[in-house]
Amino acid sequence: MEFQNKIKAIADKIALLKEKIETEESTKHAFVLPFIHALGYDSFNPTEVVPEFTADLGLKKGEKVDYAIFQDNIPILIIECKNWRETLDNHNSQLFRYFHVTKTRFSLLTNGIQYRFYTDLEQTNKMDVKPFLEFDITKVKDSDIHEILKFHKSNFDVNKIVDNASSLKYTKEIKKCISEELISPSFEFSRLFANKVYSGRLTEKVMNEFTELVHKAFNQIIGEKVNDRLNSALNKESEKQQEDIVEEKPAESKIITTEEELDGFRIIVAILRRKLPVERINHRDTQSYFGILLDDNNRKPLCRLYLNTSNKYLSVFDENKKETKITIDSIDEIYKYESQLLSTVDYYIEDKN
Structure with a gap:
């Protein structure tokens, strides 16, 4: 709960100050450093947090990453920061180069609001193109808090995070695919269900009809599931209220006036x-x-x-x-x-x- 309160405090600070933040340096100091502090690391301790960490690549010298977090003299997380107004989509290639020349297994790309954590699931010592953990700190969910806490100084365990990163990454990608199919079912997705329920020839006309039917059916199922959950919650609340009423009902008096x-x-x-x-x-x-x-x-x-x-x-x-x-x-x-x-x-x- 304490960590969650710290994250909420950062989100509140962003809402209050972001329009006054003009530069990347200001973004670092106002938004990113408080996040590092929330993770339990001391930015004033050069053995824990190293700003402008050197990440030279071959003959190219002077390459620096904004921050490197150390544990037992080994970098465990490198952080590249951007101005909060910038999108992160065009900047992971820079972090990709830094990742390759350090011993870390984790990297973070952030603009102080959006956070993207990467590792090397697909090829050792080569940063994956897609992050395994991504969140907006102003809209952080309980599930995100649970994952962020694994990077806390008191919890950090490389092997546990890497083992969990694979599940996180591919679960996120699967959810994204499902979301896209629910919005606009693809031909392959629609054909999967058409083959199960339709015995005729799947002509273009039939498939167009089934694409609409699949879209309609899935939205109905989701609506029904939501209603079931709501009704279940309402019924439980009603039962609880009835129990409370029963509990609050005074005990029947044993006094009988004759x-x-x-x-x-x-x-x-x-x-x-x-x-x-x-x-x-x-x-x-x-x-x-x-x-x-x-x-x-x-x-x-x-x-x-x-x-x-x-x-x-x-x-x-x-x-x-x-x-x-x-x-x-x-x-x-x-x-x-x-x-x-x-x-x-x-x-x-x-x-x-």
Whole structure:
């Protein structure tokens, strides 16, 4: 994630500064050197990063490549830089010459935005014409990040990168061919499918029809695949939301308020309303008891009823809020303890005064 953030910071810098960058040197300092730093190399250390690295070829002396990155005194990557405004298509021949006279297995051609990595897959010590890794740093994908990280100082392994380069290079070329065929199917591509489904003679007219049919069929398949993926993603999201709803649904309460408890509450209200307004007398049921409170405040219990047990109780409180349980046979016996209930109200009135 840290490396990805560094690459994003370079992309943001390019968007901010590129119109102010006029020269190749400015491109190097503003865009390319930060990329080298992101790879973990110190451009101020001449044993790691050598600017203007000499790459003499035969009798031609003074040939220099913009940067060479070293590891254990051996160049592992040579870098040729161009102005960010230039395309790279016309410059790989220069890098091709440099590659031949160095011991490196990798070269990089860049204008600070486009990056093209090369190696020698087809012929040893001879740079391939086509890059095995290519990306736009302002549009870099996660898959690109994964490959770029292999050039990081802490990860660099020549053999692993070369082994992977072949797969990268030819996968990229195959994807390019498939993309071209999807846009405009070639005669050979269309004939491949026509031979599988058509038993007649493949005349020019038939092939023209099949070229259109192949183009149409592939676009439909892609559209269907995209829709399937979208629907699958939407269904998973919907399922997840349903799971979240189920998870968030509160557990079913184990507290059941009985009609007997409510009848008992009505009796207590009838007694206490002599000294209290009805709205100040509230009940709150729990698993253990049915509580009657003053002003719906747990700290102001008026009494409690224990009616869901084998023995029934009325519980009253003294001035210190000490609870005393009184056995009752039925809620009608609550009337016998009218004075105790009213005394509890007096305690709260006295406290207030």
